Amino acid sequence: MGPLAFLVLRTLRRYPVRTALVILGLSVTGALLLDMTMLSRGLEASLGTVLSRLGFAVRVVPRGTLPFSSNAEIPAGDRLAAAIAARPGVAAAVPVAATNLYVRRGPDRFPSFALGVPAGGSGVYALLDGRDLPPPGSAGGGVVVINRNMARLDGVKLGDTLVLSAVPQPFVVRYAAPRTFRVVGIADFYFDLPTQRSVALATPALRGLQGRPEGAASLILVRMDDPAGADALARWIAARDPHVDALSIQGFLGRAASQLTYFTQFSLVLGTISVAVSFLLITAIVTLSLEERLGEIAMLRAIGFAQTRITGLVLLEGVVLSAASLPGAFLLGLVISQNLDAILRSAPSVPQNLHFFTLTAPAALRTIGLLLVTGALGGLYPAAVAARLGVAATLHGEVLS
Amino acid sequence: MTAPAPSAGMVVAADGVVKDYRMPGAVVHALRGVTVCVERGACLAVVGPSGCGKSTLLHLLGAVDLPTTGRITLLGQPTDGLGDGALSRLRLRHVGFVFQRFFLLPMLTAEENVGLPMMEAGVPGAERRERVRILLERVGLASRARHHPGQLSGGEMQRVAIARALANRPDLLLADEPTGELDEATGREIGVLLREVSRDGTAVVIVTHNPDLAALADRQIRMRDGVIV
Numbered sequence: 001m002g003p004l005a006f007l008v009l010r011t012l013r014r015y016p017v018r019t020a021l022v023i024l025g026l027s028v029t030g031a032l033l034l035d036m037t038m039l040s041r042g043l044e045a046s047l048g049t050v051l052s053r054l055g056f057a058v059r060v061v062p063r064g065t066l067p068f069s070s071n072a073e074i075p076a077g078d079r080l081a082a083a084i085a086a087r088p089g090v091a092a093a094v095p096v097a098a099t100n101l102y103v104r105r106g107p108d109r110f111p112s113f114a115l116g117v118p119a120g121g122s123g124v125y126a127l128l129d130g131r132d133l134p135p136p137g138s139a140g141g142g143v144v145v146i147n148r149n150m151a152r153l154d155g156v157k158l159g160d161t162l163v164l165s166a167v168p169q170p171f172v173v174r175y176a177a178p179r180t181f182r183v184v185g186i187a188d189f190y191f192d193l194p195t196q197r198s199v200a201l202a203t204p205a206l207r208g209l210q211g212r213p214e215g216a217a218s219l220i221l222v223r224m225d226d227p228a229g230a231d232a233l234a235r236w237i238a239a240r241d242p243h244v245d246a247l248s249i250q251g252f253l254g255r256a257a258s259q260l261t262y263f264t265q266f267s268l269v270l271g272t273i274s275v276a277v278s279f280l281l282i283t284a285i286v287t288l289s290l291e292e293r294l295g296e297i298a299m300l301r302a303i304g305f306a307q308t309r310i311t312g313l314v315l316l317e318g319v320v321l322s323a324a325s326l327p328g329a330f331l332l333g334l335v336i337s338q339n340l341d342a343i344l345r346s347a348p349s350v351p352q353n354l355h356f357f358t359l360t361a362p363a364a365l366r367t368i369g370l371l372l373v374t375g376a377l378g379g380l381y382p383a384a385v386a387a388r389l390g391v392a393a394t395l396h397g398e399v400l401s
Numbered sequence: 402m403t404a405p406a407p408s409a410g411m412v413v414a415a416d417g418v419v420k421d422y423r424m425p426g427a428v429v430h431a432l433r434g435v436t437v438c439v440e441r442g443a444c445l446a447v448v449g450p451s452g453c454g455k456s457t458l459l460h461l462l463g464a465v466d467l468p469t470t471g472r473i474t475l476l477g478q479p480t481d482g483l484g485d486g487a488l489s490r491l492r493l494r495h496v497g498f499v500f501q502r503f504f505l506l507p508m509l510t511a512e513e514n515v516g517l518p519m520m521e522a523g524v525p526g527a528e529r530r531e532r533v534r535i536l537l538e539r540v541g542l543a544s545r546a547r548h549h550p551g552q553l554s555g556g557e558m559q560r561v562a563i564a565r566a567l568a569n570r571p572d573l574l575l576a577d578e579p580t581g582e583l584d585e586a587t588g589r590e591i592g593v594l595l596r597e598v599s600r601d602g603t604a605v606v607i608v609t610h611n612p613d614l615a616a617l618a619d620r621q622i623r624m625r626d627g628v629i630v
Contacts, residue, residue, distance in 0.1 A: 002520075003517065003520040003521045006520065007506075007517075010506070010508040010509060010513075011508060013508060014507070014508040295502070295504060296504060296506055298504075299498075299500065299504035301465070301489070302463070302465050302492065302498045303492065303493065303497075303498055303517075303518050303521075303565070303566075304489050304490065304492040304493020304494070304496075304518060304521060304522070304569075305489065305493075305521060306485055306486050306489035306490070307485045307486075307489070308485075308486070309489075309521070391460075391465050391466065392456075392457070392460040392465050392466040395456075395460070395465075395500065395504075395577075396456055396460075
């Protein structure tokens with residue numbers, strides 16, 4: 001250990017209670033900074049994790065929208081999906097239709113989100129129990145896969161019969177008659193809201209319920225052999241059809257982030273405040289500590305510590321205080337973020353698998369870097385005081401005092 | 402006083418040194434043309450009333466401060482042409498300081514205080530520990546090596562300070578009122594210790610009000626109002 005680090009550690013141990021209180025204070029402000037860093041890109045990171053897990057490299061949506069964010073559709077979605085599927089490197093292109101339906105089970109009737117998919121195994125949801133939808137054209141149609149909420153909240157079980165309709169009151173239906181479906185599977189629909197009911201059924205059946213012709217799609221999901229080609233494929237799709245946006249995962253996250261700027265702004269404001277408080281705390285305590293030992297600093301200068309070394313000593317004191325607060329900041333920050341995340345996720349319209357506070361390596365590194373830089377900046381003023389110290393005058397003054 | 406003739410044994414020399422301090426509305430003339438030199442192994446006592454410029458001269462000789470005019474030559478190098486880094490290195494490796502108030506770091510043990518200048522000079526750990534042991538033995542405090550300054554008497558603290566001043570085997574040891582905070586008997590012991598240091602070849606300059614301590618030196622100079630009288 002060099003003399004500066006040695007002296008800094010011993011100086012901080014000199015007043016252990018004061019040092020502990022400062023470190024505790026810095027841990028609290030550091031925890032807030034960590035939480036704001038996690039929040040600024042947390043939803044985006046969480047979304048990215050879920051999207052990557054699904055395995056679709058490209059999403060094709062009606063121009064200017066995000067998946068299922070509106071009722072807009074791609075008019076010739078099936079044809080576009082077939083064209084995409086024929087491109088080299090594309091493993092599958094799945095056109096998905098989406099709408100809201102009403103489900104009746106016995107005397108109960110409730111709204112449900114419905115996904116129309118070409119066949120089972122599309123990867124749009126993850127089957128948890130039972131079996132998947134049958135391949136297109138096979139016997140055994142008239143089946144649905146439901147989500148966990150419907151099973152848990154409404155007591156729907158495998159083998160139960162559900163009546164699906166496009167409107168709540170069947171007797172006013174003229175074109176879209178209700179149909180009966182049997183539940184064959186229970187699945188995790190990745191972006192469900194906490195109490196949202198969802199069903200998946202074959203696209204023709206969904207179109208029949210809507211009274212609409214087949215061919216349109218709300219979304220096309222593209223799985224690729226090599227996801228590295230996603231951007232090139234997205235460019236090809238966008239050039240082929242000007243009415244759609246083709247988004248790679250990064251593109252999707254970029255568009256989502258542009259619609260979530262209030263989180264970034266909110267975290268920037270609170271993060272800046274926490275950095276400012278840390279800075280002031282470090283400046284105050286290091287300045288106070290320095291003023292108590294000006295004679296010692298003058299002695300160090302006299303016995304051969306150069307001005308730059310003394311400046312380094314004081315700056316290092318700020319950095320070490322910051323560094324010592326890091327474990328507490330992370331521990332406290334993670335505990336607080338879990339609670340805040342639970343509060344925000346309990347708000348309506350928040351999908352179950354998404355988190356607002358996500359600890360990522362960049363967020364952790366950004367927090368550590370900011371806190372250490374704040375420590376060094378906090379030591380700047382006292383370091384300047386130490387550097388300007390008149391050695392002879394201070395030594396003389398200490399004797400006279 | 403005429404300028405000293407340079408010699409191989411000269412450690413530090415002041416030649417016509419003037420030191421002024423600019424205060425609001427006035428200039429304080431702390432030194433008004435002081436010329437003095439100290440050779441290797443010599444012990445010089447600087448005496449005089451408070452405010453006569455003794456400590457100012459000591460700080461200039463030790464390259465802690467620079468003269469307004471005149472020249473300080475330390476180990477053949479004029480100090481006025483050197484930057485802070487070079488002056489600091491010069492002090493670290495060639496000058497030892499003993500202060501009236503000891504200025505030991507209270508959070509370090511005696512051995513750590515003594516070892517600090519060696520750490521800064523980059524002396525390797527094993528060599529440093531051995532030299533610290535020898536120095537503490539020399540000042541009679543081997544048994545108090547692990548004690549903090551708060552656990553030592555005034556005389557013991559000044560002994561530790563002398564050991565620290567000798568840590569990097571300086572050519573020049575400067576002591577500013579080294580017995581000012583000590584009782585008579587302890588002050589005498591410190592004086593004897595400083596005299597031994599000079600006999601071992603280190604040039605020693607002692608600023609003091611204490612006539613008994615000054616009497617131990619080879620040579621005394623008396624100052625008044627910034628000049629040697």
